[in-house]
Amino acid sequence: MKILLADAIFTDGTIYRNHGIVFDKTIIEVSSNDELRSRYGAQCVELGEGSVILPGLVNAHVHLEFSANRTTLTYGEFMPWLSSVIASRDELINECDDECTTRAVEMMLSNGITAFGAVSSYGFDLDPCFKASQKVVYFNELIGSDPAMADALYANFQERLFASQELKRSGFYPSIAIHSPYSVHRILIQKALKHAKEKDLRVTAHFMESPAEREWLDTDSGPFRPFFENFLKQTRAANTAEEFLSYFKEIPTLFTHAVQASHDELSVIAQNGHSIIHCPISNRLLGNGVLDLKPLEDKNIPLLCGTDGLSSNYTLDLFEEMKIALFMHPHDDLLSLSQKLWRGVTSLAAAALKLNCGKIMSGYDADILVMRVNYPINGQLPLHLINQKGIIESIYIEGERVK
Amino acid sequence: MKILLADAIFTDGTIYRNHGIVFDKTIIEVSSNDELRSRYGAQCVELGEGSVILPGLVNAHVHLEFSANRTTLTYGEFMPWLSSVIASRDELINECDDECTTRAVEMMLSNGITAFGAVSSYGFDLDPCFKASQKVVYFNELIGSDPAMADALYANFQERLFASQELKRSGFYPSIAIHSPYSVHRILIQKALKHAKEKDLRVTAHFMESPAEREWLDTDSGPFRPFFENFLKQTRAANTAEEFLSYFKEIPTLFTHAVQASHDELSVIAQNGHSIIHCPISNRLLGNGVLDLKPLEDKNIPLLCGTDGLSSNYTLDLFEEMKIALFMHPHDDLLSLSQKLWRGVTSLAAAALKLNCGKIMSGYDADILVMRVNYPINGQLPLHLINQKGIIESIYIEGERVK
Structure with a gap:
């Protein structure tokens, strides 16, 4: 089981600030970083400022x-x-x-x-x-x-x-x-x-x-x-x-x-x-x-x-x-x-395509991108992510890190 | 004086294949590589396949x-x-x-x-x-x-x-x-x-x-x-x-x-x-x-x-x-x-802007890009250079190499 705490999760039209994700092959939970920290303590990986979790x-x-x-x-x-x-x-x-x-x-x-x-x-x-x-x-x-x-x-x-x-x-x-x-x-x-x-x-x-x-x-x-x-x-x-x-x-x-x-x-x-x-x-x-x-x-x-x-x-x-x-x-x-x-x-x-992915939500496959942007995150993030792509730091497919 | 021989020179709407350029502060001559080789011999720098000279x-x-x-x-x-x-x-x-x-x-x-x-x-x-x-x-x-x-x-x-x-x-x-x-x-x-x-x-x-x-x-x-x-x-x-x-x-x-x-x-x-x-x-x-x-x-x-x-x-x-x-x-x-x-x-x-540049032509300032493309050059080069930019290998401004 992996726990990643991010600056933002962006999925299906919504930006969740200071949220994290718990997953193995599939996504188990999406919650606020504070909530996950209080429950999982040192198991949490803090991705820090400018980190954005997206569906693959x-x-x-x-x-x-x-x-x-x-x-x-x-x-x-x-x-x-x-x-x-x-x-x-x-x-x-x-x-x-x-x-x-x-x-x-x-x-x-x-x-x-x-x-x-x-x-x-x-x-x-x-x-x-x-x-x-x-x-x-x-x-x-x-x-x-x-x-x-x-x-x-x-x-x-x-x-x-x-x-x-x-x-x-x-x-x-x-x-x-x-x-x-x-x-x-x-x-x-x-x-x-x-x-x-x-x-x-x-x-x-x-x-x-x-x-x-x-x-x-x-x-x-x-x-x-x-x-x-x-x-x-x-x-x-x-x-x-x-x-x-x-x-x-x-x-x-x-x-x-x-x-x-x-x-x-x-x-x-x-x-x-x-x-x-x-x-x-x-x-x-x-x-x-x-x-x-x-x-x-x-x-x-x-x-x-x-x-x-x-x-x-x-x-x-x-x-x-x-x-x-x-x-x-x-x-x-x-x-x-x-x-x-x-x-x-x-x-x-x-x-x-009838695939069980494309959303950061419990029950979906853990096909996940961790991106890093070097600018302040705000409500226009969906636009900025397109124009100022940022770095794809890691990629998980069905919970396995492939990059 | 510098002499660069390129796979192509692209300037002002025209692609000159196998052409080179002679310049100091300004451009002295643009001629075919063969012509320049026969006149200048070892002074010529051969940029080789995929090299394109463009105006800055x-x-x-x-x-x-x-x-x-x-x-x-x-x-x-x-x-x-x-x-x-x-x-x-x-x-x-x-x-x-x-x-x-x-x-x-x-x-x-x-x-x-x-x-x-x-x-x-x-x-x-x-x-x-x-x-x-x-x-x-x-x-x-x-x-x-x-x-x-x-x-x-x-x-x-x-x-x-x-x-x-x-x-x-x-x-x-x-x-x-x-x-x-x-x-x-x-x-x-x-x-x-x-x-x-x-x-x-x-x-x-x-x-x-x-x-x-x-x-x-x-x-x-x-x-x-x-x-x-x-x-x-x-x-x-x-x-x-x-x-x-x-x-x-x-x-x-x-x-x-x-x-x-x-x-x-x-x-x-x-x-x-x-x-x-x-x-x-x-x-x-x-x-x-x-x-x-x-x-x-x-x-x-x-x-x-x-x-x-x-x-x-x-x-x-x-x-x-x-x-x-x-x-x-x-x-x-x-x-x-x-x-x-x-x-x-x-x-x-x-x-x-009333500047004496923007063309690879004798008399113009030697403001020059040397680019490298990793694909065959053909008549659609002006398009391909935009979509598949290539690498800018060197830049000259008024004959001085600045990159």
Whole structure:
């Protein structure tokens, strides 16, 4: 059992000054420092001035297999980026061996990310994810819109899923990703989701990332048309957005991006208990626009915040992602948005991924950051922690110190 | 004479691969590495792969006297921020002794800022600015809207100006700042600007920072009204925006913020050869909105980029400021905006401050950064340098190595 007394605990929107935490694998108690001192005496570790205890951060959406990218991919607009991905895919994938993937996993840990949802296209990141210190929701991704290839693609997907299911450790959750409405055949989606429902697997999908996707799904036209004609001899989108969302009925899903989603689509997302993962840096670098946060708030859709992968980001750091979000939404109230973003990388992200973490509260897993700030703590701490990050002094996952 | 051969030189919108530079106090020549090797042989210093030579950065607008702030001031909206400044001003100013100011100056240097425009309200930053390694345009600020206090305020301003003019060194330029349209009496402005014109001094001013300023200047109402009534017994704005701008006719001025400026005001700014300093981080943290870049481009107004001070920023780093600008203008073309921002912290900023730097070109002062990037250099370098900053290996100011 460990007892840490801090200058502040910040969890789920509230700052508790002069509070401490008692934990082993899970959190046993959160109380005032005075109370804990009187009960536990010398067992207490005094963290002192400027210490802040936070829940470990939860990165709901990351692609690790493209972690070799630094300047290979073309930024600015979605279609040139996608073309550059296709042109350099083999090279980038080959360059990202286990060591490269592990560096990305460790980059996340050093930035306080104690749980992540990894979207795996090939399964090449399976071993580093299994060996990671973090909680990992390992999303095996299903992709393929060509009916002629359906069986082979599903078999490959199943093989990867089964391989991940054979690996057992606490905090490792084999799961399912459906790539996107434009890239997966309905038969495949329905088959995979039936399996997810039967086995109670977690599910994620990309949805309405780019203007090009909107145009292609709505009208079978736009810059995606030559792309599909050239690569796959397709002249019609694999699904409409409406059809696509309908498959996920009764399966609460983490939809990534949704920048171009319509109000009707957001209503469907709300009604079905889905959540949305906001990746502001990726959205900007790929020219996809800015997610409008207002309708999400109006419809009570949980807003998570993710880093996406190094194919569309310069780092894997939710502090940086939150900071960028503050500036990409310059008309939203600064403090309220800070609080929203904090929930989106802690309690709400953990809930959407069905993880027992993301809150400093008795009964939750002891996934904990101890940070040190060199400035006076006040009511604007949620904002200051984003802009003036401070030092992550130690990290605990399920009570074990991992940093 | 020094000769540096680099992987790339990036200056004023152009990337020169495999080029080098010959300089002493000023830049003598920029040529291909092969050419320089053949002429100078062993005198050449080979910087090798990933080396990038850039002009030193020019921070057109910084307040140093509030550098003690970390979390004292209230962020989110302009008026609560201003109230917090007034409440904590004495404490913050007292906390920022020469050591504190020098730390801020060194923070700028370590971030590659080799020239800056310091807006000085009290003259307390004079000595550290004079002793700085950088080029300094030292803007003595005139403030005061109360006619009864006019003579005393002008005398104080003059005293500070004269004190700065007594200090002589290469690269130190005593200059004039007019605080803002709402805070300076017209008689004082005209007197100071007459002096600036006679002595050919550089001039800067804040202009149209907040919605509150817009409302007060246009209609003598809004949140500034109780502020002026309570503090200064004033019920009318000191100037209209139009009057204010008219005083600066024939004096090319650096106007800071202009977020709330109208198209007509921007036309006046364009016609008079003024420039605009964009401080995106400060604008966001104080809730002032986002500068619309389009009309500036349409009207050919030079766009500079500044950090403002630590009273409304978490760092003094133009790389950070450029990065934030990329994300605060998410609908602008990513690469073009990167190029615009680079010009705004180098060539255009130097030109507006009448400094002979900001370009890697023969005849310009040898104010030079040598950076090292750990990724392949390509046409998107201006963007990558902002997002993946790299290491500043060495800094030269007027040919002297200062880092």
